[in-house]
Structure formats: C-alpha cells, structure tokens
Amino acid sequence: MKILRKSFLTFLAFLVLATAAFASGGRVTLLSLNDIHGHIYSEDGVGGLAKAATVIQEIREENPGNTFLFEIGDVNEGPLFFYFHGHAEMRGLSLLGTDGGTLGNHEFDLGEDVLFETVSRAPFPVVVSNLRYRDGRPAPFPTHGIKKTTDGLTLGFFGLITPELGAMTSGRGDFRAGQDLPSEAERMVNLLRREGCDAIVLLSHCGLDVDRMIARSVAGISAILGGHSHTLMEREEFVEGPGGWVTVIGQAGSYARHLGRMDLVLSEGMANREGTSWRAIPLGKDIPEDPRVALLIEPFRERLKEKLDIPLAPQPEDFDARRETLRTGEAPLGNFLADAFRWKAGADVAFLAGGSIRGDRIYPAGSATYATLTNMMPFGGSLWKGSLSGSDLLMVLETSASGYALGEESYDAAMRVPTGGFLQVSGLRFSIDPKRQPLLIDNNGVVRTQGARLVKAEVRQPDGSWAPVDPKRIYTVATTDWTAGGGDKHYILKKNGSAFSSMEQMYLEAAADYVRFLKEMRGEAEGRITILR
Template sequence: MNFKKLSIALLTLVLVMTLSFTVLAEEVELRIYHVNDVHSRVEEDDYAGSMGYAKMETLIKQGRKEKENVMFLDAGDTFHGQTIANINEGEAISHILDLMDLDALTLGNHDFNYGQDRLKELAQMSNFPFLAANLSRKDGEEIPYTQDYIIKEYNGVKVGVFGLATPETSYKTHPKNVEGLVFNNPIITANAVVNELESKVDVVIALTHLGISEGSKYTSKMVAEEVPGIDLIVDGHSHNVIEGGMMVNDTMIVMAGEYSKYLGYVDLTIENGEVSNIDANLIPREDTKNVEKDYIISTVVDRINRANQAITSQVVGRTAVELNGARGSVRTGETNLGNLITDAMRAKLDTDAAITNGGGIRASIDQGEITQGEVITVLPFGNTAMAIKLSGADLKAALEHGVSKYPATEGLFPQVSGIKFTFDGDAEAGNRVQQVWVGGEKLDPDAVYTVATNDFMKAGGDGYTMFKEAPIVKEAGGLEEVLMDYIAANSPVAPETEARILIK
C-alpha cells in the first residue's frame, strides 16, 4: 500500500470537509416576522379581517421551532385604537407583546396619543425598546423613552435595527402630545445612523413609520432611494399591503397592511457578512383559518376583556343601518357615520356648522345595538368637542385644506354638518373648492360662523392651522360622550349620505 498517496488523499479530504464546514458556518439564515399599524386589533375579527395576536403568536412560535434565528419587529401605531388598549392606556398591549418576545418597536404617530409621560411609563414597563433615531428635544435634553438603534447577534452575524418616526407626528397626534419634540429629516438621520452602523454590523435594518403614500413629504421609498447601505426597511404608517416586498435600489421594503390582517416575514441569507438572498412573504388572515390560537395570549386577552366588560358592554342605543367608518371611506368622501358624528357635535354645541377630521373616525358599527365599547372604538382618541368662531374665508380655507390631499386616503379629509360644498378633485391643491353653502345659504367670506370641531383640530392638528387662533365659544366634553348622548336621544338612528360633499 502506498501510504504517502493515502496520506495525501486523507489530507485532501480533511481540507475539503473543513472548507465545506467553513462555508456552511459562514452562511447564516435569519427570519424576521413583522407587523405594522395593528392599532390594538388584538383579537380575531371577521368584520375587520383581523387574525389577532393569538394566531400570530402560534405562527411565530412555529417559526422559532423551525428556524434557529428569528426576530420579531413592529413598525408602529401599536398602543392605541381599540377599547382593550385605550381603557388602560396601552398597558395591555405592552404586556401581550412582551409575552410574544417582540424585539423592537418604532414609534408611530398614534403611539403618542396618551402623551409623553405615558409613553415613558410604557417604555419602562415594556421589555422591548422603542426606536426613533430622528426624534430629539428642542432643549437638547435626552428623551427617556427612545433609543436610536439596537444590535443583535445571530450565529456571529451582527444585525443593526434603527428606527425612524414620521415627521407627520407633529400634526397627526394632538400637538400637546409632542410639545418640545423635533422630528428630524428621516433621510438625513438615516444617512448618519447607517454610517455609524456600517462598521459595527453585517446587516442594517430600518424599522420605520413613514409609509409610501404620495401625500407624505417623507417616505420609506425616499429613504431607500437616497440612503445606501440599508438591507431591509420594515415600514408602516400608510397601511399598504406590499406583496413580495418592494425592491428600491438594493433595499427591500416590506409592509403588512393594517389591523393584524397580515403577518409578514422576511427570510435573509447572510454569507461572509453580506446579504446574499432576501425573500419577503405575507401570511393573510384567510390562510390562518386552521391555525389554533396560542393559549397564553388568548387567556390574557380574555382576562383583560372580562375586566373591561362592565364598561364596554353597556348599550347606548340602536342603529337601523350599518354605520360606515371604514378608513378608505371617511378619508375620501362623505359617509353616514361622519354625518352622524358631526350632526351630534352641531346639536350639542348649537352651532351653524360642524367639521371633524376623517382620520379621527377609526371603525364602523354594525346594524343593531350600539355599545359603549363600539363608540369608544370609533372615537378612541379622547378628544373633546368645542365650538369656535370662524370667518367664512377661514371656513372655506379649512375645507380647501381638508381636500388638498385627495384622492390620497389622508386623515385630514373633512366630515361635515350644516355645510354643503363641491370640489374638483383634479384641480390644483388650494384651488379645489368651488361652492360652499352653510345652513342652506351661500357662504359669505366676511360673515362669522360658529363651528363645532374637536380639540385636536383646534390646536392645528392635521394641519388645520386656520383653527389655532379662532376664539372658543364653548366646550362640551368628550367627543365619544357627545356621540353616545346623541344616539341615546335619537335611537334608533338611521343616518344617510346626503350629498353634503360633492366631488366633480
């Protein structure tokens, strides 16, 4: 036997096996589950199309069994929106997401709805970080409830995740909730953070609440176009369903719709410190019919609901028709629920007209009994109703502003009472409103009208700056209370659309 040849053959085999093992060792797979704009749609809901957190947890747990490396991210608008969250100001959501082992959350505009003090408390009680690298204070002080980024390691691969909050937060929550804060340019911020991370990590992920809406000044698509070095953007805010992800330059953008209708996941392959493959997927609610709900999450949700039931189950009246509060409807045209709400405001405050922002209407109500919980779900922000004095010119300017983003589904779109107006949706913004009537008569730009609105808009929210200096005539308490009182007094209600808003 030629031992020299045998030794060389064995050495060659060992080297090949070693090299093969080295290549395999340098290839790491990472799965990233993601959600956005859940708006506390915690439970499975046929009407809203939500799968709920319990089914999501089952899917994520299954993924953690199948995959060695799994991350779970939330792109914001998480703590507010439904009664289960609003009654305890987000604490229930924090607890549930802790049980689901959330890795990080970026702050959405509605996550500020309880104010900064409460946001600080939520950050302290949560075991996951709140990310917002472009958020700072005017006085230069540190923000106690956010951090710029996190770094996590998976089989030797370092992954950096940084957050970006939409600058629209300055007017898409109540202005008092963001006093003293600065929402810096997300593109400039992203460049700076990526430059800092590139020497520290192998994979860069931006967890953003920017959206891809044409009505937004800053979008995640702009970040991908102008900031090299981001492998993945997990986005929210515009509620888009991005099937298979969207490649912009070398960056993949993903978004999973809204209201827990989808659970997104992205599979990354990292070789020699570089992303060699990226695959984006969505699991729609209709594909989860046979998925069992996670026992722990279901039990926690049931206990929270039982504690809240004494409040939410009280019947305030009935509706003879379905009340349309769908996002795509209240932000682009007149709806019967928008009419009901503004009629209630105008009746309560005895004004010439009423105007409320479509973005403040967050759900529909089925025909039949109306419970207190349903009204709170429709009007979850705790806004107060108030009457102000406006000149006819300012009232028209408000309507112009309200339709300025049409046909984009923006929350500033107005729902009105005591007003009828026509506008040209194809005309240049600022010159769209054609005719306006108040109380059945043509608007007089020099006349002074009393207008019922909410405190969010009065403070300039959603960009209604013409309301800021308007004198307040009187206030009427919570908007949800105003609506409940009106329903109780006029039950059964049966509002219709009445051509209050005509689009030409």
C-alpha cells in the same frame, strides 16, 4: 507630520472596520407586526396575537437563533389603550418574544405620561432616532439596538417615526419629529457601521412612499420593515440607492391580520436579490391560537367588556340613528359625528355617509360610552383627510343629493346613488330640490346624466359667517375611508383619491376624542341641510 500620519491611520482603521462589516454574507429571518391598533384578539376567527404566536414559533424552529421579531409602531389605539395604557398589548408582544420595536403616532394619543407608562411595560427596546424635545434635547428612548445571531452575524436596527407626528396627534406634548429622514437614517447607518453590524434594519413608521424615498437616498440599509400606511405587501420590493446599494422593503398590512416574514440574504451587507424574499402570512381561521398567549391576554378583554359601558360623558338628549332620519335630511347625530371629524382633522369641511352610521334606532339620553359609539360606528374604518376644489365639492353634494329618494320615481335604481350615500356634513350648509333631475351614475362610476338637484351650497368661514362655495378655491376635507375611496358612487372622491390620505386614526376614536374634549355628546339640527318641498 505626526498629526497627518495619525489622522491617516485613524481614517484607515475606520475604513477597514466599515469594509469588514459589509464584506459579510449570511442569512437572517426577520418577522414583523405593524399597525396593530389595539387589535390583539382574533376577530371573526381572523388575526390576533395568539395566532401570530403559533406561526412565530414554527418559524423560529426552522431557523433557531437567527430569527427576530420586530414591532413597527401604532400598537395602541382605541378603548383597550384608553383603559389599560398599553398593558394588554405589551403583555401580548412580550409573550411573543418580541426583539425590538419602534413608536407610531398613536402611542402619543393619550399624552406623554401614558406614552412613558406604555413603553415601560415593553421588555424589548423601543427605538426611535428622529424624535426630540422641542428644545433640541434627545428623547428618552434608545436610538438603536443590536442583536447577535447564532450564525455569528451582528444585526443592527433603528427606528424612524412619521415626520407628520405633530399634525396627527394632539398628545405629542413637547416632542417633535425630525423632518430630514435621509439625514437621520444616514447618521444611524454610520453609527451602526462603527458598531460592526453586518446587517442594518430600519423599523419605519413612516409609510411605504417615504420608505422608498429613504432607500433611494441612503446606502447602507439592508432592509426596511415598514408601517404607518397599512400597506399589505404580497412580495418583496427591492430599491436601488446610491452606488448601486440594494435595500429590500416589506410591510404586513394592519390590525394583526398578517405576520410579515422576510428571509434576508446578505451580500456585502446588501439585500441579495436572488435569495431574499418577503411574504405577508395570513393569520386566518386555519391558524390555531397559542393557548398560553390566549389565556394570558384574555383577562384584559373580559375587563374591557365591563369598562365599555362606563360613561365617557353625558348625552343630554336622544340621538335618532334610524335609517330614514340619516338618509333623508339633516340629523343631529350626523352633525355631531361630522363635527368630530372636522375638529380632529382641522379641516374646512367634513362629511360622512348616512349609511356609515348604524343601529337603526334611537339611542336614549343618558351617558355616552364606548359601547354606544361602537354600535353607532361598527365598521372599524379610519379617518381620511384631503383637499378638493370648490367645483369638486359641489359635485360631491350633487352626488349626495342623488341618494335622496323621493317616493315613487321613474329613474333606474341601478343608476342612482344608494340612499346610504346621502351625506351628513360639518362646515357646510346646502339646499336640494328633490323634484329636479338627480345625478345618474352607473356601477362603473360613469356619469350617465348630470344632476340638477343642488340649489345652494355655502361654507362656514373662520369668523362664523357663511359664504358660497367658491369653485376655484381649494378646501380641506375630512371623511371616512369608505367615502374617500369612492364608496356609494362618490366618483369624484375616487377620481381625486391621490388627494386623500389616511390620518391613521379610527373614526370611532376621533368621535371618542371629541366627546372627551366637549365633556358631553350633543348634536343639534342647525339648518345644515334643507330639502325644498
């Protein structure tokens, strides 16, 4: 009887504690930066941490002691990370007075040692609750953090990293990401309830769709500050979960071009629909830079300029990046870059538009550098992966063939695929006859005349042999965000947009990884594209 009475009193004490934690109201301002990807400096007068600092300080003055700044993962990527291992980014976030953060998949790109070095430079807690070693041991990072507001609220926060970590970076080492995110979140909610938190915030590097799923599945999360999908949310989104629990979600795009601001009004621990708001504040040309932040992160940019010309690997031969080479046939440079995409994505095939490769010149043999790759691919786009049926893959190649211009032609140029849409490929070889009818398509993506230029198309098999494209088979595909989104009138890819998703990897960085992997930058003509005369 005494045991039963003790158990009942223990349960009652927990119930009172939980009820007290969620009986509270109040307001707190949450600021966030997600998916910076090394873009800590203003680019063309837009974005950067020095501009963010100006806005953050103004908001903190509005609500002193009740405003908190969080970083939502993928701070790091690209040459800044490669050369300085997060030192520049973490110095900037420190100067902003960041209160907490979580890990993104790109923090793992350079391996465990660099990951630990990067996180060690953060003067704020970097929390993640679904990361473990492969043998089950917990990762050496805190699972959560707690902050007190001037107004007396207790704010708890925890982090989740994408379950796709293993497929998105080879630098994950012995780490694995927990897959059951609702269970991970529920575990952390219960823990933070016991800590007496009035509000619980999830720092989620999992993407908006996953954030919505978690909010529908778990009661107790007041707000989700998101990242990973690079979604620019213009206003707040409320999601109703178990028992009518209300969670609010916000995500602020990418590349430090916007600062997220959530004014969270609490009602029994939930987000109050009437008072809570979210907006992504543009860090535009009208925002002045904080001079102190700008001054203290500038030395890294100056040193980076020097390092960009340091060789990554030998480049034994010239690379022809002239327009007429890339848009009228197989180009060794196109082969190399398409191979890099296929390798990085682990895809069956890869392709990129000839117009996505720039410079319009011959890059001389010598050494491949980051500066070389940046000149070749200046757009800063990301690598996407998806799947296509063989039938759709054949249509992609037919669309590419329409971009081949055969001298003087009578077809309406407005109905043709632009020459920049001619594709460079990997894992494929095909033949086209430019004397035949090209695909004609208007600017709204409506096919006016089917094309007949594609004569033959084959896919490389795992054993190195070639087999015809099977219209009924599903192939995995890697390409750029531009082409995956239907750029250059690749309407089939736009139609299949839901089948593609971002790998959250700059395609320039995918090429750099491939150079480092091969220990050289070499491409050869292999008969991938045949133009019948």
